[in-house]
Amino acid sequence: MEPEVQDCHQSIIQLNKVSFSYRDQQVIRDLNFSVKERDFVGIVGSNGAGKTTLLRMIVGLLPAAEGAIELFGTPIRKFKDWERIGYVPQKNAFNPLFPATVREVVMSGLYNRKSLFKRLSRQDQQKCDDALEVMRIQDIADKRIGALSGGQQQRVFLARALINRPDLLILDEPTIGIDAETQAGFFDLITHMHARHHMTFLMVTHDLDMVKDYLGESPVSQNGKIQFFVRHSHEIENCAEEDLQHSLV
Amino acid sequence: MLDILFSDFFQRALVGGVLIGITAPLIGMFLVLRRLSMIGDTLSHVTIAGVALGFLIEVYPIAAGLVFAVLASFAIEKLRKAYKSYAELSIAIIMSGGVALASLFFTLGMGYNTDVMSYLFGSIYTLDTTDIYMVAGVTVVVIAVVALLFKEFFLLSFEEDAASVSGLPVKMMNMLITVLTALVVSTAIKIVGALLVSALLTIPVAISLLLARSFRSSIILSVIISELAVIGGLMMAGLFNLAPGATIVLLLIALLVITMLGRKGFTTT
Ligand SMILES: Nc1ncnc2c1ncn2[C@@H]1O[C@H](COP(=O)(O)OP(=O)(O)O)[C@@H](O)[C@H]1O
Ligand SMILES: [Mg+2]
Numbered sequence: 001m002e003p004e005v006q007d008c009h010q011s012i013i014q015l016n017k018v019s020f021s022y023r024d025q026q027v028i029r030d031l032n033f034s035v036k037e038r039d040f041v042g043i044v045g046s047n048g049a050g051k052t053t054l055l056r057m058i059v060g061l062l063p064a065a066e067g068a069i070e071l072f073g074t075p076i077r078k079f080k081d082w083e084r085i086g087y088v089p090q091k092n093a094f095n096p097l098f099p100a101t102v103r104e105v106v107m108s109g110l111y112n113r114k115s116l117f118k119r120l121s122r123q124d125q126q127k128c129d130d131a132l133e134v135m136r137i138q139d140i141a142d143k144r145i146g147a148l149s150g151g152q153q154q155r156v157f158l159a160r161a162l163i164n165r166p167d168l169l170i171l172d173e174p175t176i177g178i179d180a181e182t183q184a185g186f187f188d189l190i191t192h193m194h195a196r197h198h199m200t201f202l203m204v205t206h207d208l209d210m211v212k213d214y215l216g217e218s219p220v221s222q223n224g225k226i227q228f229f230v231r232h233s234h235e236i237e238n239c240a241e242e243d244l245q246h247s248l249v
Numbered sequence: 250m251l252d253i254l255f256s257d258f259f260q261r262a263l264v265g266g267v268l269i270g271i272t273a274p275l276i277g278m279f280l281v282l283r284r285l286s287m288i289g290d291t292l293s294h295v296t297i298a299g300v301a302l303g304f305l306i307e308v309y310p311i312a313a314g315l316v317f318a319v320l321a322s323f324a325i326e327k328l329r330k331a332y333k334s335y336a337e338l339s340i341a342i343i344m345s346g347g348v349a350l351a352s353l354f355f356t357l358g359m360g361y362n363t364d365v366m367s368y369l370f371g372s373i374y375t376l377d378t379t380d381i382y383m384v385a386g387v388t389v390v391v392i393a394v395v396a397l398l399f400k401e402f403f404l405l406s407f408e409e410d411a412a413s414v415s416g417l418p419v420k421m422m423n424m425l426i427t428v429l430t431a432l433v434v435s436t437a438i439k440i441v442g443a444l445l446v447s448a449l450l451t452i453p454v455a456i457s458l459l460l461a462r463s464f465r466s467s468i469i470l471s472v473i474i475s476e477l478a479v480i481g482g483l484m485m486a487g488l489f490n491l492a493p494g495a496t497i498v499l500l501l502i503a504l505l506v507i508t509m510l511g512r513k514g515f516t517t518t
Contacts (some may be wrong), residue, residue, distance in 0.1 A: 060414065089410060101464075
């Protein structure tokens with residue numbers, strides 16, 4: 001028997017017939033959608049299309065009314081490995097007077113149920129330094145977060161999402177309110193991470209140029225007013241070749 | 250005149266005050282940053298109802314107050330869920346319920362009213378050895394819990410959603426902070442008074458927010474400020490025979506004004 005072309009990539013996100021409503025307003029209806037390991041998925045849609053709602057369901061902040069969500073092959077209710085996911089929400093709802101330095105905020109990316117009651121180690125400090133360096137914010141590490149510009153704050157939150165070296169990075173309009181130059185640098189950075197560091201991306205954006213450049217001209221699927229653009233991982237690296245590499249290590 | 254400062258009752262008030270001076274801003278920080286400052290006030294009003302009942306049925310009043318405060322903290326969390334984005338509503342409901350019960354019990358127990366004043370505005374005369382043990386026990390519990398969950402409480406206060414996405418037990422942590430508040434408030438009212446206890450939870454924090462950049466330094470600063478006010482306020486209360494709640498809170502407000510004026514002079518970030 002001829003085996004089907006085997007998919008060597010793990011399923012990262014799987015949505016089956018997912019629906020969601022706020023009180024009387026249905027925002028998402030019957031959504032089927034899957035993200036495989038190392039995919040880069042761009043989500044585009046007009047304001048109010050339900051993009052943020054979708055991401056909040058995927059990270060477990062909103063319960064799906066109907067349907068099933070799986071993360072890394074585990075039903076979301078049973079999922080425990082939250083440190084594998086980095087999430088940068090659309091608006092960080094923190095109080096601008098909050099007394100926290102950039103370093104304290106980035107460090108907080110390490111706090112999860114597995115680190116409960118544990119003290120921070122030297123390695124944790126090192127991870128923080130690395131994340132600060134990747135986002136080029138070492139020089140503002142001791143500044144108060146509320147005193148920074150919107151673009152700087154965005155980089156801080158990205159550093160926080162990256163500190164665990166997550167397998168999946170979920171970004172909700174990460175470049176809103178950032179100047180064009182910084183924005184271009186930002187896209188270079190994440191496409192580099194995608195290509196080199198084997199991360200999976202799920203990103204909501206209004207930047208159609210970036211989407212079409214990197215993810216192709218046409219969406220692979222659509223649900224209501226939400227469009228999904230995908231760059232599959234095997235377009236970057238060949239599956240079989242990669243399996244070979246794995247077996248060599 | 251200075252003799253009073255060396256008397257037994259004053260020494261007891263001082264020990265109790267110093268301990269509360271640590272725990273009140275420690276817990277107050279997490280309340281203020283989560284915009285739940287009013288919880289302190291609510292719980293103190295409910296505590297008074299418990300204290301009044303304690304007098305009425307001849308049970309140790311602080312213990313009765315503590316039970317009331319803890320029950321109220323569960324009720325607040327329940328109501329907070331029912332009225333999600335109207336946290337202040339649940340707080341207002343419980344607060345008025347507490348005042349209503351307190352006045353009911355006090356009117357039933359006419360004759361004990363001599364003690365009421367000291368529970369409303371604080372007193373340096375009323376603290377006995379049992380009270381000191383209560384305060385010390387609460388202090389140990391509060392410091393232990395905050396030390397164990399310091400980084401988690403930080404994340405919870407900074408961004409509840411992020412704590413939730415990290416898989417932290419957000420509901421339980423919220424509950425824990427409210428229960429700790431109940432413990433601090435119910436043991437603090439004998440010194441600071443029910444009407445003024447929330448000032449000790451919030452004003453040192455408010456001052457430290459004007460000065461500190463990091464979370465760690467703002468916690469330390471708020472404890473130092475609260476100790477200055479508690480020790481200074483107790484001495485003034487002892488020397489001039491005033492209600493300590495009043496002197497402590499007025500000192501705190503003076504410190505706040507000085508800080509705000511000083512900051513205007515040379516603005517820093
Ligand atoms: N917390 C909420 N309660 C009620 N309705 C909401 C809430 N959040 C969003 N909505 C509504 O749901 C729809 C989708 O919102 P959202 O997911 O934020 O869209 P997008 O991110 O695509 O702009 C909008 O019509 C919005 O008004
Ligand atoms: Mg949105």
